[in-house]
Every structure is written in structure tokens, then in C-alpha cells.
Amino acid sequence: MKILHIADSHLGYSAYRKATPDGINQREIDTYYAFKQFVDYAVKLKPNLIIHAGDLFDSVRPNNRAITFAVDQILRISEKKIPFVIIAGNHEHPRLKETGHIFSIFNHMDNIYPIYNAKYETLSFNIKNKNVTVHAVPQCELKKQFDSELEKLKPDSSADFNIFVSHGAVSGIQVFSMNEFNELIIPAKALSNDFDYIALGHYHKFTKIANNAFYSGSTERFTYTDAPDNKGFLEIEIINQSVKSNFIQLKIRPMIDPKPIKCSNLKLEEIMKKIKEAVKEINPKEKTFRIILDDIPPQMYRNLDFSDIKKMSSEAIHYEIKANVVKNEESSPSKTSKVDALTIEFKKFIESQDLKEKDTLLELGIGYIDKVEAREEGK
Template identity: 55%
Template structure:
């Protein structure tokens, strides 16, 4: 028996400004291609089940194009009678129930099992002489609801294989957070050894969490945080000794060059360094970033960035990240990371000396949630 585990496809995601000849965002098309490659592999290798552990779509209201791509590819599986089990992740789950979940369109397809009702569901299969039970927990509207559902998940000893799937950040081992407003946390204790396999989604880098639990990662890179590591899906052959194989797909090169320490360099030296890196990378059709560390602001202002950009005109994306030191000041990073509005607000309050902090926090978070829910109506 073979199972294919994938997650975090993020259909509809787009980035940077480069367009295809047809005027479509290149990164959006890259994402579609990465999904197509995984489905190509599935159609060829004919697994008995495919699990998609959340964030198939990048948003609650995907574009017509993203929906079309999803249907085209999933129908290929449906025609081959390969069961496709897909749980809703934090990106596609609406904050308000009345918005309705896009996954409802999949209810009309044979062999497709969308799980999106804020609750734990099980789906039984019989493959050959083996009984397999899928335990699926989709993204839930509240943290409490999600934890309650996780507590209910129990392997069934009467079947041959128990497989659990969920979407969220595993806590307690290392950071698997994506720093997103509505992300949910999976306590380590939910990852029971009694499952034959645990298919996780949310964290975008392929990772073995414990011996039976994996993040497949996303099939394409969405940010520079995903530069390292391979992209694709996991093939699992459950048994007394379960076998795992990572199926790597072809993705657009994304490079984060080793930083240049500028503290003792002049403008010419820095420019020469940058040029050398660009030459080595060969920018055509690639995505890359160069980091300038400890660069005094007067030197930074003197660099001819237009000339550098010209060298990179064939790249799909090129950026310079810099740690600029302002004279007489502390170092300020140009790419200061902004977290979700909710966590920024929490941090802001935490550092203030106010008596009614808790009340303000509760009210503020409610307002933020309200506004973010309204955004779904766009």
C-alpha cells in the first residue's frame, strides 16, 4: 500500500512583479506548476490514497484561476479513482462561518473527501485486504475548538492502519510557527506513537517531527525562509517497518547569498562584492537575495543600486536586504519583520504600563478579528 502526503500548495499565491507573456504573475504560475508536478507523479505512481494536509488554497476566496487549476488537477485523480483527502488549513478556512468554505465545491467529485467543518472526522477505506482509517482534523475557528477536537482523536485498534492528519504548528519540540494571525498549535502529545502515520501541514519545510509524523512542506517556496531544503511530497508505505521516500520536484531556483559584512569595506569594495555574487548566481529566471551586514548609512546611500539592478534584469526577483547602521544610533534593520497585526498589538501592550491591560487586549483583538473577517468580503 502506498500513500502520498502533500500540503501547503497555496494555489492563488502570487509574489514579485514579473509577469509571463500572457500577463500572469510568474510566481502564481510556478505554484500551479509545482502542484501539477505532484499530481503528475501521483497519476504515474498510482498511490492508494493522497492526503493534502491543508492550505490547498492561499486564501478564503481564491481567484477563478486558482479554483480552475485545483479542479483540473483533482479531477485527474478522481478519474483514476485515487482517493484525495484534503483538510482545510488556516489560509482557506473562513473566519466567519457564513462566508462558506470553498472546499464545498469538492463535494461534487467522486473519490474526493474534503474535510472543512471545524471538527474531527474519520474516513474508512479498504485497500486490498487491509482496513485503513483516516483521522482528519481541519483548521478550526477557535483554538479551544481545535484542541478539543485533537483530544478526541484516538487510533482504532480494530483496523490495520491508523493515519492522522492535521494542520497547525507543532509545539514543544522546536519552532514550527509561521507567525500568522490565525495559526493553531498542535501539542506534541497529540502525535501519538500508535498512529501508523501522521501527515502534518502548515510548516513549509519538509521535516520529520518524530518517527511517525512528518511535515511534507510546501511544493514551492513562498518566502526566503524556505530557501534551504527540498520541495515536493512524501510517499509512505505503511507496514511493520514503514518506508518513507521524499519525492522531489523541480522548482524555480531561489538563492539567499551569504551576507557581505560591510563594516570595513568602502563603496567600491561593496559594489565589487555584489557584482561577483551576481555573476556567480547567473540571475536569469532565478529568485535571489543579497544581504549587506553592518553597513553605515552614508556608505549605503552611495551605492549605485540602479546599476546593480540592471545586472539582474533577467531575474524573476532580486532584492538587497541591509542592516544599516545610522551614525550615533543603534543598528536598525531595513527589513524589520512585522508580525501579524494581532501579535504586534499584543507586543505593544505588553511593553506599556497600563492598569487595564487585559481588557484593552481583549477588546483590541476582537476589533482586529472583526476587521480581518470583513476583509474576506472583498
């Protein structure tokens, strides 16, 4: 039996200022391009089953372009009569039920099985005269709700194949966390050997958790943590209870994050020279990149020739110069991860408050911080 396992496509994501000639955010288009490559592969291969393990969309209310794109692509799978199970992740799942769920657009599409009701559901398929049961636990509004749904998880002894799919941070020796306020924890004990395959979503780096359990990773690079990683999806073959996995790499835009430049004991000219060498090495055209300057005195940072760097990087999609300024010197605010820190501070503050609508406030507030961040990074 052949399965394609994909997750975290984040359709509708956008970042930075760079736009296409039609005025559409370039990074948004990039996420579509990655997902289309997957669908091209799927309709050609015609696997027995496709599983999307959550975060198809980047947000609860994706824009019309993202919705239209997703429908068009998923219809291509539907027309090929390939069963496609797709579960809700934390990014597209609304905090409030009355918001309504974007996945309802897939309700009446043949062969498409959206799972988004915040509860454990099973689906049974007859594939090549074998009974295949898919056990799906999607995103829930509350952590305890998710935990109690996971408790109910039970492989179907009458099925020939049992497949488990969920979206969250597996927690055991290591925690596969994305540090998102609404992420859910999947205890390692839920990953039973009684499942023939476990398709996980949420953690963006392709990872083998066990012989039968994988994170396929995201289909695009969204943060500099992703820079060194290949992105793609998994082609899984289950033969006689053993899992054969093949990672299929997608062709996506390079994101370059070279080793930081150590600036201690360097003169301004020497730092500039190192930056220029780094930019040249990166070859900025059509890429996103950042350069980190470690231990740079604040006054030296301010005197860097930014216009020169800008000129050299004019064909980049986006770039940033991050300075880790020397501490105990003249007090100048560090440029490092200011916005990340703000998100964490905001989260801590809201959580410490006695408020009824914490989740809504968090969602709104973090949304605004993200917007400002995107604007600042576009400078």
C-alpha cells in the same frame, strides 16, 4: 500500502511584479507548476491513498484561475479512482462561517474527501482488503475548539491501519511555527505511536517528527527562509507497521539567499565590487534572490550604484538588496524586515484591544500589509 502525503501548495499565491507573457503573475504560475508535477506523479504511481494536509489554497477566496486549476488537477486524481483526503488549513479556512468554505467545490467529486467542518472526522476505506481509518482534524476558528477536537482523537482498534492528519504547529521540545496569527498548536502528545502514519501540514520545511510522523513541507518556496530547502512531497509505504518514507523533490524556481556581505571597514567601491561579484555568482536569470549588506553606514548605502545592480539583474524574477545599517550613526531607518515588524506590531495592537471582530480586522489588516509589501518588493 502506498500513500502520497502532500501539504501547503498555496494555490493562488502571487508575489512580485513579474508576469508571464499572458499577464499572469509569474509566482502564481509557479505554484500551479509545482502542484501539477505532483498530480502527474500521483496519476502515474496510482497510490492507494493521497492525503493533502492543508493549505491547498493560499487564501479563503482564491481567484477563479486558482479554483479552475485545482478542480482540473484534482479531477485527474478522481478519474483514476484514487481516494484523496484533503483537510482545510489556516490559509483557506474562513474566520466567519457565513463566508462559506472554498472546499465545498470538492463535495460532489468522486473519490475526493474534503474535510473542513472544524471538527474531528474519520473516514474508512477498504484498501487491498484491509480496513484503513483516516482520522482528520482540520483547521478550526478557535484554538480551544481545535484542542477539544484533538482530545477526542482515538485510533480505531478494529482497523488494520490508522492514519492521522492535521494542520498546525507541533509543539514539544521545538515549536514548528510559521508565526501566523491564526495558526493552531498540535501538542506533541497527540502524535501517538498507535497511529501507523501521521501526515502533518503547516510547517513549510520537510521534517521528520517521529518514525511515524512527518511534515511534507510546502511545494514552493515562499520566503527566504525556504531558500536552501528542497521542496516536494512524501511517498510513504507502510509495511508490517513500519513506515518507509521517500521524499520526492519537485523542480521549482531557484531562490538564492547567499551569506550577507560584511561591509564594516570597506570602502564604497569595495562594497560595490562585492555586490557585483555576488550577483554574478548568483546568475540572476529566471531566479529570485536577495543580497544582505551587514553593518553598512547609511550614507554609504545611499550612494550605492543601484542602477548598475538593476542592469545586472534585469532577467531575474525578483531581487532585493537589504541593508542592515550600522546603529548609533546618523539616524536613517533600517531597510531590514520593516514590513515583518509592522505585521507583528499590528497583531500586538489588535490583540491588546477590546474588540469583537479581532479576527476579521487582523485578516483584513494583514492582507493590506502583504499587498503593500509585495508592491514595495517589486521595486
